[in-house]
Amino acid sequence: xxxxxxxxxxFRGAIINIKSTLTNVQQSVGAIxxxxxxxxxxxEDLIGQLSESLQQVPEDNREDAQAVADLTQSLVETxxxxxxxxxxxQITGEGLKKAAQNxxxxxxxxxxxxxxxxxxxxxxxxx
Numbered sequence: 001x002x003x004x005x006x007x008x009x010x011f012r013g014a015i016i017n018i019k020s021t022l023t024n025v026q027q028s029v030g031a032i033x034x035x036x037x038x039x040x041x042x043x044e045d046l047i048g049q050l051s052e053s054l055q056q057v058p059e060d061n062r063e064d065a066q067a068v069a070d071l072t073q074s075l076v077e078t079x080x081x082x083x084x085x086x087x088x089x090q091i092t093g094e095g096l097k098k099a100a101q102n103x104x105x106x107x108x109x110x111x112x113x114x115x116x117x118x119x120x121x122x123x124x125x126x127x
Contacts, residue, residue, distance in 0.1 A: 022051035093118035
């Protein structure tokens, strides 16, 4: 069943695409070449958890939440390449954890989930 979202007010400068960004990321996980479907499912589940957590971030921290979503997307996009660049994965993973750290005070779960996502991606692409 699709989400029914009623929005009112002034949205100039608002970041409202976090959920759609992470939905697209979840769908991209299927393109990561792996022989471990359980690891792929774990990553999809973690991204779902991250999406739910980021939807609860206070308005003042929306920009940080969007950075986490964007870096998660970059990490998965890099991982699904035929020959994933391990240096880029490491740098993007560190960036994701750093962005999540910015939310640790208001949403500690985001840092935990982001760290688990980085580990799950590493597990998928190690060959």
